[in-house]
Amino acid sequence: MGAAFSMSACSHGNGDPAPREEIAPDITENTDTDKDSTPQDSMKTDTSIFPLSEGVNGQAPTIRLNSGYDMPIVGLGTYSLTGEVCVNSVKAALGIGFRKIDTAHMYGNEVEVGRGVRESGVPREDIFVATKIYPNQYSDPDKAIEECIRKLDIGYVDLMLLHHPGANDVKAYKAMEKYVKEGKIRSLGVSCYYIDEIDNFLDKVDIKPVSVQNEVHPYYQDLDVVPHIQSLGIAVEAWYPLGGRGHQKELLSDPVLVEIARRHGKSVAQVILRWDLQRGVVVIPGSSNPSHMEENISIFDFHLSDEEMARIESLNRNEKHDWY
Ligand SMILES: NC(=O)c1ccc[n+]([C@@H]2O[C@H](COP(=O)([O-])OP(=O)(O)OC[C@H]3O[C@@H](n4cnc5c(N)ncnc54)[C@H](OP(=O)(O)O)[C@@H]3O)[C@@H](O)[C@H]2O)c1
Numbered sequence: 186m187g188a189a190f191s192m193s194a195c196s197h198g199n200g201d202p203a204p205r206e207e208i209a210p211d212i213t214e215n216t217d218t219d220k221d222s223t224p225q226d227s228m229k230t231d232t233s234i235f236p237l238s239e240g241v242n243g244q245a246p247t248i249r250l251n252s253g254y255d256m257p258i259v260g261l262g263t264y265s266l267t268g269e270v271c272v273n274s275v276k277a278a279l280g281i282g283f284r285k286i287d288t289a290h291m292y293g294n295e296v297e298v299g300r301g302v303r304e305s306g307v308p309r310e311d312i313f314v315a316t317k318i319y320p321n322q323y324s325d326p327d328k329a330i331e332e333c334i335r336k337l338d339i340g341y342v343d344l345m346l347l348h349h350p351g352a353n354d355v356k357a358y359k360a361m362e363k364y365v366k367e368g369k370i371r372s373l374g375v376s377c378y379y380i381d382e383i384d385n386f387l388d389k390v391d392i393k394p395v396s397v398q399n400e401v402h403p404y405y406q407d408l409d410v411v412p413h414i415q416s417l418g419i420a421v422e423a424w425y426p427l428g429g430r431g432h433q434k435e436l437l438s439d440p441v442l443v444e445i446a447r448r449h450g451k452s453v454a455q456v457i458l459r460w461d462l463q464r465g466v467v468v469i470p471g472s473s474n475p476s477h478m479e480e481n482i483s484i485f486d487f488h489l490s491d492e493e494m495a496r497i498e499s500l501n502r503n504e505k506h507d508w509y
Pocket residue numbers: 261262263264265287288348376377398399423424425426427428429430431433437452454455469470471472473474476477478480481
């Protein structure tokens with residue numbers, strides 16, 4: 186596994202003033218020793234690129250991105266959260282232990298996410314905030330970037346992504362590179378880029394994206410795309426990890442997942458999120474419900490066996506729940 190981003194045991198250590206040297210992961214040291222895994226299981230899961238044994242419920246570990254900054258591997262998604270619901274969700278998540286929040290210009294809630302961060306009482310430097318600019322903004326990227334920074338009002342942005350490929354995406358990314366050099370954005374990423382899109386894009390930009398955020402859930406697993414992106418030293422993040430609003434009902438009652446969840450005394454949502462982490466995929470489940478949030482970050486006290494991972498892989502239907 187040629188991942189060039191590495192894992193870090195230091196939880197929530199993304200606030201360093203300067204990025205650290207990129208370090209390739211030493212996979213041989215990454216023995217997952219979760220309490221209910223057998224030594225044989227740990228040997229089989231050595232290919233995990235995340236330090237899962239170092240996570241505790243309520244406190245997700247971080248990975249070191251190729252920019253040198255650390256990013257928590259579990260975050261809160263904020264799509265469709267607006268107004269006070271959004272502010273309160275962000276504050277609740279940060280109170281529960283989340284340290285990554287995902288927003289976007291398109292969600293219309295950067296102001297509320299910023300307020301939630303500022304009002305949370307958690308030091309700014311302990312929180313990792315990602316936002317995205319939208320294709321209809323790519324022709325005037327400086328305006329779009331300034332607008333994100335102004336609306337969030339939290340000083341710097343930890344991660345800014347292009348929301349989708351589109352006309353002028355390279356121009357927009359190059360504008361974001363300028364803001365990295367000025368220290369206003371720390372890391373850059375892209376979203377909805379698959380194998381051809383990312384390969385073509387990398388030749389045209391100077392700063393390598395730290396992450397690609399794509400649709401990933403048990404019914405759409407991106408089995409070729411995920412390892413390809415990881416092999417480039419770029420982290421993969423799952424959007425719609427629970428299938429997306431409107432689809433999660435079917436996914437959360439899938440009989441195979443229900444049976445695995447029952448075996449571990451966990452919810453189906455927890456099994457899905459743990460499956461992502463065990464294949465090295467960062468998760469950002471969306472929620473405005475604090476008890477769901479608590480569940481979603483309490484996935485460090487059980488381990489899915491290789492057989493269970495394979496059973497979940499067999500659920501893949503290549504069924505996208507959104508068009509991009
Ligand atoms: N880059 C992109 O193009 C893109 C596209 C879509 C989404 N995203 C990002 O990805 C994030 C995740 O996607 P999403 O929020 O749309 O969908 P999702 O995370 O797959 O599902 C969210 C839904 O699941 C429910 N839920 C959350 N935790 C649960 C639990 N433990 N048990 C039962 N239900 C639970 C939520 O309801 P409750 O509120 O009741 O918990 C909500 O209805 C977004 O919020 C956004 O930040 C990015």
